[in-house]
Amino acid sequence: MTPGINAPRRSLLATLLGLCALCACALPEFAHAQAAGFPSRPITIVVPYPPGGTTDVLARTLQEPMQRFLGQPVIVENKPGAAAVLGAKFVANAPGDGYTLLFPNNGLVISPQISKEANYDALKDFAPVSLVSLQPMILTTNPVVPATNVRELIAHAKAHPGKLEYATAGPASFGHLATELFSQQAGIQMVHVPYKGQAPTTQAILTGESKVLLSTTSSQMNAFIKEGKVRMLGVASKKASPLAPGAAPIAETLPGFEAEVWFGLVAPKGTPPPVIAKLNDAVVKALALPEVQQKFEIAGAAATGSTPAEFARRIADEYGTWTAVIRDAKIEGK
Structure with missing residues (x-):
């Protein structure tokens, strides 16, 4: 018997606790009932x-x-x-x-x-x-950059701190964050050049206005790579991707890198x-x-x-x- 609680209150308390227990038991059954009839409309x-x-x-x-x-x-x-x-x-x-x-x-x-x-x-x-x-990101450069792989790009950037521009589709875009992650892990400093969207970044890397671009794969970019207008150095997936043929994972040089x-x-x-x-x-x-x-x-x-x-x-x-x-x-x- 609980001290300080009279019989009517004990009875009410027991009833409430019983209802709570019933509700708790009923919740899983209700969820399963919802699923059994799901979906019943668009x-x-x-x-x-x-x-x-x-x-x-x-x-x-x-x-x-x-x-x-x-x-x-x-x-x-x-x-x-x-x-x-x-x-x-x-x-x-x-x-x-x-x-x-x-x-x-x-x-x-x-x-x-x-x-x-x-x-x-x-x-x-x-x-x-x-x-x-x-959708894997690929690391590309304008051919004027003297690097044919990720390791050489990092070495070049370290030898010329703050001299290498990278393009993004805008401040705080995924490409911006991914390139900052790359720079942080590689221990390099590059100059951020934001553009208004993905199309201008492709043009920038083609003309050499910006030298580095970490962006998603596309049939257009793959064509530029095949023609030698853009150089692909690596892919930002843990493993090689069929969407970026021939690209080695950046993680082989920077362990754990993924974007x-x-x-x-x-x-x-x-x-x-x-x-x-x-x-x-x-x-x-x-x-x-x-x-x-x-x-x-x-x-x-x-x-x-x-x-x-x-x-x-x-x-x-x-x-x-x-x-x-x-x-x-x-x-x-x-």
């Missing part, structure tokens, strides 16, 4: 970028096969704005029922650290569903694990289709699925990596 995938870009193309490539495996319409909706922050916030505030999803890239973990408008937590406000694709653009699918926090599992199953099955893999390769990306836990680890690891780069390089956003 699912919306929010792309936080304008139509036509790589993120949009990959999301729409998955649209039809996911519909087939889930048995419900899948709608791709573009919500661009504020460097992808608008779409991310929309999904972060959506119900955690699996019917509103976000198709982000690395910006999911970078934007909150450089944008005043991004008042969401990349680690807490989303439930990872699956990695969808990896790949990823694309994935996340749901709002609180989405029941059984619902996440159903979505993950549909994504992984879609990515295994040869026609999907072919369309991804044309877009310069490799179809790469994962478990929710694996994707969660990648997001957490990158959060730590880019937090350190942004801090150490004193990179500021808007």
